[in-house]
Amino acid sequence: xxxxxxxxxxxxxxxxxxxxxxxxxxxxxxxxxxxxxxxxxxxxxxxxxxxxxxxxxxxxxxxxxxxxxxxxxxxxxxxxxxxxxxxxxxxxxxxxxxxxxxxxxxxxxxxxxxxxxxxxxxxxxxxxxxxxxxxxxxxxxxxxxxxxxxxxxxxxxxxxxxxxxxxxxxxxxxxxxxxxxxxxxxxxxxxxxxxxxxxxxxxxxxxxxxxxxxxxxxxxxxxxxxxxxxxxxxxxxxxxxxxxxxxxxxxxxxxxxxxxxxxxxxxxxxxxxxxxxxxxxxxxxxxxxxxxxxxxxxxxxxxxxxxxxxxxxxxxxxxxxxxxxxxxxxxxxxxxxxxxxxxxxxxxxxxxxxx
Amino acid sequence: xxxxxxxxxxxxxxxxxxxxxxxxxxxxxxxxxxxxxxxxxxxxxxxxxxxxxxxxxxxxxxxxxxxxxxxxxxxxxxxxxxxxxxxxxxxxxxxxxxxxxxxxxxxxxxxxxxxxxxxxxxxxxxxxxxxxxxxxxxxxxxxxxxxxxxxxxxxxxxxxxxxxxxxxxxxxxxxxxxxxxxxxxxxxxxxxxxxxxxxxxxxxxxxxxxxxxxxxxxxxxxxxxxxxxxxxxxxxxxxxxxxxxxxxxxxxxxxxxxxxxxxxxxxxxxxxxxxxxxxxxxxxxxxxxxxxxxxxxxxxxxxxxxxxxxxxxxxxxxxxxxxxxxxxxxxxxxxxxxxxxxxxxxxxxxxxxxxxxxxxxxxxxxxxxxxxxxxxxxxxxxxxxxxxxxxxxxxxxxxxxxxxxxxxxxxxxxxxxxxxxxxxxxxxxxxxxxxxxxxxxxxxxxxxxxxxxxxxxxxxxxxxxxxxxxxxxxxxxxxxxxxxxxxxxxxxxxxxxxxxxxxxxxxxxxxxxxxx
Numbered sequence: 013x014x015x016x017x018x019x020x021x022x023x024x025x026x027x028x029x030x031x032x033x034x035x036x037x038x039x040x041x042x043x044x045x046x047x048x049x050x051x052x053x054x055x056x057x058x059x060x061x062x063x064x065x066x067x068x069x070x071x072x073x074x075x076x077x078x079x080x081x082x083x084x085x086x087x088x089x090x091x092x093x094x095x096x097x098x099x100x101x102x103x104x105x106x107x108x109x110x111x112x113x114x115x116x117x118x119x120x121x122x123x124x125x126x127x128x129x130x131x132x133x134x135x136x137x138x139x140x141x142x143x144x145x146x147x148x149x150x151x152x153x154x155x156x157x158x159x160x161x162x163x164x165x166x167x168x169x170x171x172x173x174x175x176x177x178x179x180x181x182x183x184x185x186x187x188x189x190x191x192x193x194x195x196x197x198x199x200x201x202x203x204x205x206x207x208x209x210x211x212x213x214x215x216x217x218x219x220x221x222x223x224x225x226x227x228x229x230x231x232x233x234x235x236x237x238x239x240x241x242x243x244x245x246x247x248x249x250x251x252x253x254x255x256x257x258x259x260x261x262x263x264x265x266x267x268x269x270x271x272x273x274x275x276x277x278x279x280x281x282x283x284x285x286x287x288x289x290x291x292x293x294x295x296x297x298x299x300x301x302x303x304x305x306x307x308x309x310x311x312x313x314x315x316x317x318x319x320x321x322x323x324x325x326x327x328x329x330x331x332x333x334x335x336x337x338x339x340x341x342x343x344x345x346x347x348x349x350x351x352x353x354x355x356x357x358x359x360x361x362x363x364x365x366x367x
Numbered sequence: 368x369x370x371x372x373x374x375x376x377x378x379x380x381x382x383x384x385x386x387x388x389x390x391x392x393x394x395x396x397x398x399x400x401x402x403x404x405x406x407x408x409x410x411x412x413x414x415x416x417x418x419x420x421x422x423x424x425x426x427x428x429x430x431x432x433x434x435x436x437x438x439x440x441x442x443x444x445x446x447x448x449x450x451x452x453x454x455x456x457x458x459x460x461x462x463x464x465x466x467x468x469x470x471x472x473x474x475x476x477x478x479x480x481x482x483x484x485x486x487x488x489x490x491x492x493x494x495x496x497x498x499x500x501x502x503x504x505x506x507x508x509x510x511x512x513x514x515x516x517x518x519x520x521x522x523x524x525x526x527x528x529x530x531x532x533x534x535x536x537x538x539x540x541x542x543x544x545x546x547x548x549x550x551x552x553x554x555x556x557x558x559x560x561x562x563x564x565x566x567x568x569x570x571x572x573x574x575x576x577x578x579x580x581x582x583x584x585x586x587x588x589x590x591x592x593x594x595x596x597x598x599x600x601x602x603x604x605x606x607x608x609x610x611x612x613x614x615x616x617x618x619x620x621x622x623x624x625x626x627x628x629x630x631x632x633x634x635x636x637x638x639x640x641x642x643x644x645x646x647x648x649x650x651x652x653x654x655x656x657x658x659x660x661x662x663x664x665x666x667x668x669x670x671x672x673x674x675x676x677x678x679x680x681x682x683x684x685x686x687x688x689x690x691x692x693x694x695x696x697x698x699x700x701x702x703x704x705x706x707x708x709x710x711x712x713x714x715x716x717x718x719x720x721x722x723x724x725x726x727x728x729x730x731x732x733x734x735x736x737x738x739x740x741x742x743x744x745x746x747x748x749x750x751x752x753x754x755x756x757x758x759x760x761x762x763x764x765x766x767x768x769x770x771x772x773x774x775x776x777x778x779x780x781x782x783x784x785x786x787x788x789x790x791x792x793x794x795x796x797x798x799x800x801x802x803x804x805x806x807x808x809x810x811x812x813x814x815x816x817x818x819x820x821x822x823x824x825x826x827x828x829x830x831x832x833x834x835x836x837x838x839x840x841x842x843x844x845x846x847x848x849x850x851x852x853x854x855x856x857x858x859x860x861x862x863x864x865x866x867x868x869x870x871x872x873x874x875x876x877x878x879x880x881x882x883x
Contacts, residue, residue, distance in 0.1 A: 051798070051800065051803050052803065053802075053803045053804075054804060055804060055806055056806065079806070080806045081806070083803075110773065111737070111773060112773055112774055113774045113776070113800050113802055115802045204422055206383070206387060207389050207422060208422075208426065209383055210381060210383035210384045210387055210390075210391050211391035211392070211425065211426045212426055213381060213383055214381045214383075214384065214391035215393075215394075215500065217500075219381055247383075250382045250383050251382060251383075309462075310465075310466075311461070311463040311464070311465055311466040312463065312466050315426065317499075325497075325498075325499055327426075327427060328466040328469070329422075329424075329426050329427075330419040330420075330422070330424055330428070330463050330466035330467050331419065331420070331421065331463065332420045332422070332462070332463045344806065345806050348806065349388070351386050352385070352386045353385060353386035353387075
């Protein structure tokens with residue numbers, strides 16, 4: 013059974029960043045004095061900017077991020093009509109047993125008003141652990157806040173699946189990419205698919221067949237067109253397919269062609285009925301009659317291969333679904349890594365977007 | 368439209384694998400010999416589940432258990448499910464479990480029975496046929512060591528030591544040999560059937576993050592390497608202390624003892640990693656070449672010199688965690704006059720330019736005061752200290768301590784001024800703990816190592832010449848202790864820090880063991 017999590021809490025109305033920072037230091041000092049086996053986590057700062065009325069929902073999402081918590085999370089809730097800062101600082105820990113080391117994590121919630129947003133960096137900066145990398149996430153927009161925080165942060169967490177229009181989402185992602193390192197949750201939703209496609213085409217005969225691909229179909233949940241485009245963009249960038257904008261067809265499906273060595277490859281992105289965000293399936297058809305299809309299933313991906321002789325094979329590629337909480341956790345973890353393939357995939361996905 | 372591609376990109380390598388954290392692993396059939404045993408159920412099967420949960424398995428993975436216990440596939444499947452549910456570090460996902468074990472097979476029989484291998488060959492061929500491609504094959508020998516040569520020979524006789532268009536690998540658990548002669552013999556027996564690159568001699572310590580971090584610390588930081596030599600390092604202590612006894616494994620332990628159980632493999636590997644020169648590349652052979660040079664630089668003692676450099680002892684009755692526990696000779700299955708050491712301490716020297724004159728003290732024991740595995744690098748004291756004043760608790764030489772158990776981490780002790788008006792110094796620690804410095808938790812060593820076997824990466828496995836070098840260091844000590852049937856075996860109280868004789872090993876050099 014997991015050990016119970018305990019919280020030490022400090023709260024103050026009409027407070028200041030200096031007071032918040034001092035309170036955090038005092039909370040940590042006191043707890044360490046009580047149990048010297050408790051040490052503060054020192055991995056990553058995370059700044060989250062949210063609408064005040066949706067603060068609870070975002071806090072719950074962060075809670076469900078699993079084992080990948082930032083060591084210090086600063087959640088700034090923007091509330092209309094507010095002109096003073098209110099703050100709650102919490103140090104959470106599990107009492108370690110058996111002489112082991114326990115980790116303390118810090119969370120600060122600061123209620124700010126619209127007037128504070130333009131100078132948000134002056135509120136956030138003193139509260140960050142200065143030697144740690146900082147990731148920012150602004151799920152409710154607040155572009156002005158993001159703008160003033162950009163010089164402070166190392167990584168911007170975005171979700172290109174959030175805005176309805178992938179064109180707009182990708183343009184914003186590209187703009188951010190030029191200024192900070194970007195972690196895109198829509199991209200992370202494609203990770204298991206990219207890993208499985210890479211593994212599937214690692215076999216020499218399939219890799220050879222991939223250079224004769226004639227058709228690609230990506231199936232995605234209705235709200236995850238960006239994920240679908242990013243996966244397609246990834247394949248296009250990795251395989252050096254020449255891109256042209258796809259056309260909208262039917263109920264949001266996208267179709268078109270890309271080229272490789274003057275051979276055309278038909279591309280289709282289809283929406284699929286699926287509860288969870290992300291991709292539902294991928295089918296790569298390599299020559300007439302041969303194809304490899306991966307479909308989301310229970311306990312992993314269901315693989316189906318059609319062969320030249322008309323026969324087929326089915327098998328399961330095991331792996332647990334991370335869920336949306338796990339995707340967010342992975343986004344936090346990715347702040348400490350660097351993925352060289354996102355940028356090219358994003359560029360290709362933008363070229364594939366309908367005009 | 369974007370520019371034309373370089374047409375040769377696909378000819379070079381898999382272009383889809385770049386940038387992925389999880390690189391593709393070739394489809395594999397894994398056969399566990401000794402599949403009903405403790406290691407398989409406590410470690411191997413849960414490790415396989417964790418890999419499956421994380422999506423780290425090959426796209427096709429087949430699992431076969433081989434054991435002497437008579438049972439059906441379904442029985443083995445059920446036992447596997449129960450072990451995973453009990454020993455896995457996370458709550459299993461039913462869908463993943465079902466996918467992983469849906470077609471798990473069990474082959475029953477003694478390891479010397481030909482039908483076992485015929486059935487195995489048939490099963491593996493079936494998997495290949497179903498996949499439409501030859502799967503790589505990994506034979507994991509999680510059995511008692513006497514079966515290693517037999518199983519290897521039988522695999523060879525059945526033609527299972529090689530496969531067309533697929534890799535075949537064999538994993539040998541410890542202990543690898545009983546002494547130098549038996550290790551050489553086992554190497555020769557394995558090499559009659561398998562080529563060296565096919566053989567993965569596992570030492571799970573090498574799969575631990577901190578062990579690998581030894582190399583990262585040394586070779587990725589300019590801070591340590593300049594002092595990593597005889598000019599700055601006074602001595603090194605490697606400790607592997609356990610608070611538990613033999614846990615009902617008298618049959619194994621009576622024949623092994625502390626030296627074979629931990630020193631010959633884990634602790635000497637740690638010493639080699641700590642003392643080796645930087646490899647030119649982080650690949651299997653470059654790394655193992657460097658480790659081998661260190662091991663070969665440790666001059667094995669002459670038998671008559673052993674008493675001066677080695678200490679053995681047994682735990683007697685005592686108190687551990689507030690409870691009275693029996694002594695080793697009172698443990699079930701242990702002979703009342705047993706001479707098997709449950710504690711061993713050694714002083715070794717690495718005779719090369721870097722380490723000449725620096726003693727390496729190793730100690731391991733069961734039923735000690737606490738569970739602790741660490742490597743402590745103790746630096747020389749500063750040549751002149753102007754700061755010391757009365758009232759100081761004293762200056763301690765800097766120590767760099769790599770802790771493997773119970774928490775993985777690294778600490779550096781430094782002298783710091785005690786707050787106040789006087790210049791008084793006391794040692795304080797700068798700590799790095801995995802739990803506080805990384806978001807992710809360390810995978811179990813077996814997860815990393817099993818994946819490495821499937822990838823064919825032998826970097827963290829022991830090569831044949833290395834294993835013989837390890838035994839070459841230990842052999843004279845074993846011989847001296849075996850020859851001495853007269854002198855009494857020192858006893859230490861269970862729950863203590865070990866025998867007094869061990870203290871003399873360091874005290875005669877004007878040094879002392881770190882506190883457990």
